[in-house]
Amino acid sequence: MTSVPAPTLPDGRLVTDADVALAYATDASLGSAAPDNFLVVRARDRDDVVAVLEHAQAHRIPVVPQGARTSLCGAAGALQDGIVLNVESLKSVEVIADEKYAVVGPGVINADLKKAVAEYGLAYPPDPASGPMSTIGGNIATNAGGLCCVKYGVTGDYVKGLEVVLPGGEIIHTGHRTAKGVTGLDLTGVFVGSEGQLGVVTEALVRLVPASDPPLTVLATFGSLEAVAAALVRLRAERHGPNLIEVLDRTSLQAVQAMDDFGFPEDAEAVLLVQSDRSGHTQEDVARYAELLTQAGADEVAVADDAQEADALMAGRRALALAVEKMGPHFIEDVCVPVSKLGDLIARSRALCEERGVQILLSGHGGDGNLHPCLFFSDEPGRERAEEAFGLIVETALSMGGTVTGEHGVGSLKRQWLPQELGDAEMARQRAVRAVFDPHGIMNPGRPY
Ligand SMILES: Cc1cc2nc3c(=O)[nH]c(=O)nc-3n(C[C@H](O)[C@H](O)[C@H](O)COP(=O)(O)OP(=O)(O)OC[C@H]3O[C@@H](n4cnc5c(N)ncnc54)[C@H](O)[C@@H]3O)c2cc1C
Incomplete structure (x- = not known):
């Protein structure tokens, strides 16, 4: 009671x-x-x-x-x-197709919004791997990323405006319904990623883009992480770059294949999944990516050139979260470094875990330098060792000019590293901004401020 x-x-x-x-x-x-x-x-x-x-x-x-x-x-x-x-029950969706935006309740599931706008030949690109479950309100409050950020950016790039209820009950509106609009400070941007600490989003205006072609996928198998890192840099330099570059190490591949046969090789050191969805050019693009991947040192390159094969590979990638769950208790890291440093971060994360006898699984949004190492443990001493390695991975990322979170947010679990990344003056400024909207500190206190 x-x-x-x-x-x-x-x-x-x-x-x-x-x-x-x-x-x-x-x-x-x-x-x-x-x-x-x-x-x-x-x-x-x-x-x-x-x-x-x-x-x-x-x-x-x-x-x-x-x-x-x-x-x-x-x-x-x-x-x-x-x-x-x-606020999961606030599920309204109104598509203003001519103006290429939608007015959406915060409880709408990401995948449902995608379906709703597809009927108009439009797309809402942000695609966190939790898309079939997570809400637009949660995506906005965490500025969620996902698989296609390398081409399309993150949630915040698609939020035109918000309706927010502030502590005390005042309703405010930010942003513009027009295609352009520069009056006032960008308060929409202040609310995006604010982790529920400023107010409650009750409606969002989200930008839509024309739907692209169904993507084609290249699967490249690597015997070394150095070659993976080299391939990432080359792909990023492409004029018509991929819409998705995902990296999975051997442990990830084995975990996914243990659930079902998704077509992944289990003996590779790592694979890259690379996609093009460029309208009218997907075949030309994946052929070019395949060539680049071979030049960068891939052992094998396979092009999934029909939608069914490409879907199976992506289903495998999306099944990874469940596969990880089945492997037992773990921490999921979410650090982001400059793309050119990702190979180094992978190698150092592995070494930190090996030194402590901690099992690690490495996967992530390679094209963004955004790694999600998972560190497993089975007992209390193992948990302590995993926790120590987890902290050192965060600090390693910071030392490379990276950030403690690329997309999951800070919340209560990562607040200890915030002062190290932001510094005291910036922390004070951010607290002051928060106090403008929430003077009594009642909104989600401690997560992270
Ligand atoms: C299997 C799995 C895969 C994931 N993959 C990704 C990924 O690829 N990319 C990624 O970025 N994240 C990912 N996540 C993390 C998570 O899904 C995202 O952070 C997501 O945006 C949270 O949405 P939610 O609806 O579950 O929000 P919740 O978890 O309920 O809330 C998240 C935060 O948003 C705040 N919030 C929620 N709704 C509102 C609102 N209406 N107004 C104000 N604040 C609000 C909450 O207070 C909290 O701070 C993943 C999680 C899982 C479990």
Whole structure:
């Protein structure tokens, strides 16, 4: 039974069943656990959000805005004595095809938005691997990346404007509905990636682009990580570069193949999956990428030149998260370095784990220099060693001019490294910006500020 004071809301919004509430208490990050005392509200519309934020500010109750709880950095689980404000039911989609944007509720699942706009011959490019589960609100709050960022950029590149409810209940609008518009400071950009710490997104205007051709895929098999690194740099230098460059090491390939036969070689040191979706030119592009990959030192290069084969390979890539889950308890890293340094980061991450007897699986968005090393453990001493290696990988990335997170966010799990990356003056400036919107610090406190 919760003792958090409840806001006044229409029937059906407050979750009164303790077992149902528990389902909203944790996210997908390692160690996420339900606190003793919290309240869950499932908002059905903007008025519910306003009512909760008026109430929470008046009573100084912490609020966790929540989408699908796929956060990997500990940003979306319940807080002690706080309110979880879940907005998954805000699912409206209106496509303004002539103007190439859509007005979207925060609870719309990324993959559903893609389907909805495809009917108009349009595309919404941001594609986190969690796309079949995660929400647009969560994607915006984390500035989610994904597989196609190397060509299309990240979520923030597609957010034209937002409706946000601030703590206290004020509703604000940012951005423009016009194709261009430069009045005022870019507050949309301030909310994108703010990890639920400034307000609750209740509507988003997202930019759409013409749909491209179905992609063709090249699979290149490598015997050395140095050759992978060389290939990445060459692919990035291409005039008509790929829309996707994913790297998977041998452990990743074996994990995926253990689930089903997705067509991956299990004995390679690593593979690169490379795609072109350039309208009218996919075949020409993949032939060129195949040539480049061979020159860069690939042992074998195979072109999946029909959509079915290409889909099977991508299904394998997307199955990786589940394959990793099946391998047991682990940390998922998310560091990003200049692309030219990715090979070095891979080698140093491996060495750090080997020295500590920690099993590591390496995969990531190679074209962005964004690596997701997974570090496994089976007991408490193993966990401590994995944690130590995890910290050293983050510091190695920072020493290479990288960042502690390329896309998953900082949340509670990575806040310890924030001062090292930003410095004291920048931390103070960011806290000051936060206070403009959330003067009492009730929005998702500690994640990370
Ligand atoms: C299998 C798997 C694969 C993943 N792959 C990727 C990937 O490729 N790229 C990537 O970037 N991430 C990835 N992630 C991480 C995660 O999916 C993303 O961070 C995603 O954007 C979170 O969306 P969500 O709806 O689950 O949000 P939640 O996890 O519920 O919340 C995430 C953050 O957003 C805030 N938030 C949610 N909704 C709102 C709102 N309406 N207003 C204000 N704040 C809000 C929360 O407070 C929290 O801080 C992956 C996760 C998993 C489990």
